[in-house]
Amino acid sequence: MARDLNVALIGQAFMGKAHSNAWSQAPRFFDLPVNPVMHTVAARNADTLPAFAERFGWANWSTKAKALGKNEEIDLVDISTPNDSHRMFSVAMLEAGKHVACEKPLAGTLDEAREMRDAARKAKECKTFVWYNYRRCPAVALAHKLIRSGKIGEIYHVRASYLQGWGGPDTPLLWRFKKGAAGSGAHGDLNAHIIDLARFLTGDEVKEINGAICKTFVKERKRLDGPGKGKSTVDDSVQFLATFKKGATASFEATRLAGGHFNDNSIEINGTKGSVRWSLERLNELEYFDLSEDATTRGWSNIMATDAGAHPYAEAWWPEGHIIGYEHSFTNQVADICRVMGRRKPPIPLPDFEDAYQTQRVLEAALIAAKARETVKMSEVK
Secondary structure (H helix, E strand, O other): OOEEEEEEEEOOOHHHHHHHHHHHHHHHHOOOOEEEEEEEEEOOOOOOHHHHHHHHOOOEEEOOHHHHHHOOOOOEEEEOOOHHHHHHHHHHHHHOOOEEEEOOOOOOOHHHHHHHHHHHHHOOOOOEEEOOHHHHOHHHHHHHHHHHOOOOOOEEEEEEEEEOOOOOOOOOOOHHHOHHHHOOOHHHHHHHHHHHHHHHHHOOOEEEEEEEEEEOOOOEEEOOOOOOEEEOOOOOEEEEEEEEOOOOEEEEEEEOOOOOOOOEEEEEEEEOOEEEEEEHHHOOEEEEEEOOOOOOOOOOEEEEOOOOOOOOOHHHOOOOOOOOOHHHHHHHHHHHHHHHHOOOOOOOOOOOHHHHHHHHHHHHHHHHHHHHOOOEEHHHOO
């Protein structure tokens, strides 16, 4: 029988719900080498926490998150809080000997991310995981396999954007618009995802940032903690160009002010033999272009990545053509965390703190390039 993996969650907001659902669903759909047990949820708001714990299936609740490190029953701590607390909780749990899964971006700043990476290196017996969950959409995992098998050949271009439209002037001063809590705005929230996807899919690392624009359009927003308005201290939009070590060029764009776009995370990769492209708003589909096809019939193929025999993760879900959604990417990640904890290899690589730190370096380099208005070599951003 599979051994139990006692899990604790920190946070009960949007990501707390997504993670809770994933921990409860994974053992129902996947054959796992360890059995995730939803032991304790910890958060600040004692008024809502008991109801959250009951609704989402946590056996215990606590308002003292740091105390989780002293609980010998807990094996892994999952951190779903805002960015400014990632370092504090992650380092404390690693020092206590706990395995850690942390939301993205790894931290609000590169200095904090470095400290987390170093803590993970020191805690050699502890596994770390980062919730770059879009890697685990079957269509993205398929793209990874196609690229690795040489289907698109040598890579020329990476073209990535993450466009949302919810952050207009009427949106109040949420924590995501405060630099102290978030670290950055659309950049850390959205560009982090597409940088991770670009690194993951290409298997390559960024060599230099060749130019960047960072812009805050909405300077003030309605306060949530009192009358009047407060200053928005993060970016609304960041665009930058980059070159990868193997020579591919790349463009990245993130904004919360693109009207008509809801959660449009898109990436296209062009190579010597073909191209692939994917969008979160059609997450079950991967588009593939084969340059070797005859010109009379050559065109983009639309692959519905729902075939259990051909597409990663599809075997756990529904019959072919019965699509999955956003929440399944988290469940697929929990399944892979459990595989790693049970010494099994996941279908595609999981990002750990070391991996996510490389994405954080690119985030930082882009901001440096925007401020300095010059090329920034990644070798200078450590």
